[in-house]
Amino acid sequence: MKKIQVGLLGCGTVGTGVAKLLVEKKELISSRAGMEIILKHAADIDLETDRGITFKKGVLTTDARAVINDPNIDIIVEMIGGTAIAREFIIDAMNKGKHVVTANKALLAAHGNQIFKYAMQKNLDLGYEASVGGCMPIIKSLRESLVSNNIHSMTGILNGTCNYILSKITQDHSTFEQALAEAKAKGFAEADPTLDVEGFDTAHKLAIIGALAYGTTINLEDIYVEGISRITPLDITFAEQFGYRIKLLAISKKKENSFEARIHPTMIPLNNLIANVEGSLNAVTVTGDAVGDMMLYGHGAGMMPTASAVVSDVVDIARNIISGDIGRIPGLSFQPDKIKSIPVMPIADLETHYYFRFSAQDRPGVLSKISGVLGDHDISLKSVIQKGRKAKGPVPLIMLTHLAREANVMKALDKLSGFDVISDRPMVIRIEDNNLTH
């Protein structure tokens, strides 16, 4: 039986999952793939931790460079994370003629254009299914299954930490801080949760699938990113009254000469399938001109779901190595000479529905003043709710708009921020009523 040898760099949570699958599922994998896939080395700085795997003698090592340099290793699996040493190791591995599998969305979002180009020049495969959506085969679907589709749009819950926190706030009416603390306690949030809760991790993922879908270079810088740390139980309650749920969505829509790419808390209709994706689960809807709406759903993170995606890449590449079919599927889905530089549409040009929550004095004339300024900026209102009655102190004033332009909304809110009857910065949440899976 043919043999493919794998070197694993980084034996943390997902790396350990990959090692587990390669060691414990060796027979299963070979019964499907018809070849032996061998974990030759796993490198990590920590050799002491019990990972619950019985490695053969000599497999575990601290010497990552020796693994990269091992001439018998065909595929390097990079599970270190981050954009520094991981990048260096990937480039080194390619220089040694090794194919690479990674789950590193931060790296690909930042340096993917160069890394994919380098892989192509070296005639090497680069697998990255696990970089977006954990176990969900979103990369394979975009690169293979949807080959005859123009992709119109994508809408995704791509960060389990945020979805867990928002589900918690929705269910328990806890604050963001309480929900985050619980997410940390349960292992759904990192000690420093910024990358997740402020939307950056989701942006990394959208940068990757946006490129794949539309045939453009990866462009992380221009993606609009807004996290969930300002969402309050009050907003979630109002959203429900209007028939919406709040999710942190990655939204991308193809325009004529650009594409929307934005990450922000979004109100979506309760009866929408993606509104019902709860806890740390992920989902992504892809709308193509042939398939219509298609959705994938599953664990977007975690040891074994992510490892499963990594191993599917390892097997795909192993098949390519054995048949000599490297580059079978182009790295970014389109042939390199067909990839354009399609710009991201500036967020100021967005047209959508908005939810505003003002914290306003309950005085005569306040409503007319606010709606007057909005009207002056071409923003017309669909619904208004004013709750509570207070002689002193502010009350929440909720407004839902018809279609409005983001630039106008920002100008109107700037103008309103000067008004003494409005306390605090108003809460703004964008609404997606259409173009979502029902």
Added chain:
Amino acid sequence: MKKIQVGLLGCGTVGTGVAKLLVEKKELISSRAGMEIILKHAADIDLETDRGITFKKGVLTTDARAVINDPNIDIIVEMIGGTAIAREFIIDAMNKGKHVVTANKALLAAHGNQIFKYAMQKNLDLGYEASVGGCMPIIKSLRESLVSNNIHSMTGILNGTCNYILSKITQDHSTFEQALAEAKAKGFAEADPTLDVEGFDTAHKLAIIGALAYGTTINLEDIYVEGISRITPLDITFAEQFGYRIKLLAISKKKENSFEARIHPTMIPLNNLIANVEGSLNAVTVTGDAVGDMMLYGHGAGMMPTASAVVSDVVDIARNIISGDIGRIPGLSFQPDKIKSIPVMPIADLETHYYFRFSAQDRPGVLSKISGVLGDHDISLKSVIQKGRKAKGPVPLIMLTHLAREANVMKALDKLSGFDVISDRPMVIRIEDNNLTH
């Protein structure tokens, strides 16, 4: 640029969709696949219908055999359907050394074991993504993405006609007959809907994915099949009162030395994602030991979604032809020598929860009589609802059971059928409370 030539047999709805994609998306496909895929011939007995495609001169033909015999054609796409002539053409095409793509689940469920074996002997690829779940990449996911997973179970809504009808009954409280009439009027049901509404089409699909998931030969005969034609608005209303929705599910669970494979109307919790799949949409949840629950959702039928899946197969095989990598993925996912004959568990051995709706005389002692017989057969009750009060005529008596054995349920119901206080055959609906995506 390399060229692959395709011959299409059957230009009905999906065949026309395939032709459309191959003609109108030629450039898009080539920008991704890096090769030219040419629709050389499309054969159909009807050349008169305007299919809305501008075929090049000579492409359309009535002579299917000439297409099969054309030495320049690499891939035959069989879109005729049925198990007679389609089978003959597929075998003929293989005899001429042509790779085959089909969406023909009836054929694969009935004769797949021989057809896959024949393809392997001839070193030919056979693509069939479109045979299950329309555009959803369930075949690719099972064959490639889940390569390191032991599949524990699958739960699917795999027939759009049934799901449309059940959604209609749920929303409008119409009868099955009314909902079926509407499905026909809207093109969601065939003139003869038996194959769909009686569950056979769903069984064909489960036969295929069951084989793929567990590494067994296809076994259609032993799948338990029950359709939706007996479901009444009354059952749907009672289901809702208990927090359930009724769906026609394909359910498959791996047991130690067998696997469950059954198609029947099923009550599933309302908060379950798959319970919220409405209209003609399809969804399938796969539970693997590494990925946990993963769900795919999309259009399970229709011209363009199905054609999109067909074309993804064409491109996959075209890639294999060009690289000489035929048989890259084994037809039934496992290497031929690893495929076992795992038996389907007899339905009599099923253990699940049950919903019974008796139509019973509202007389003293009836409830105790029925529950007594059930108790004698080891069936204990979780809830009982008796609705209405009638001096004459039957009233519905609803019972939900704890876990019970199908064989015992059938024996108990046989016994009860002799009782004069019970009119009609009771309605029995199986309940799936666990092991489903939440």
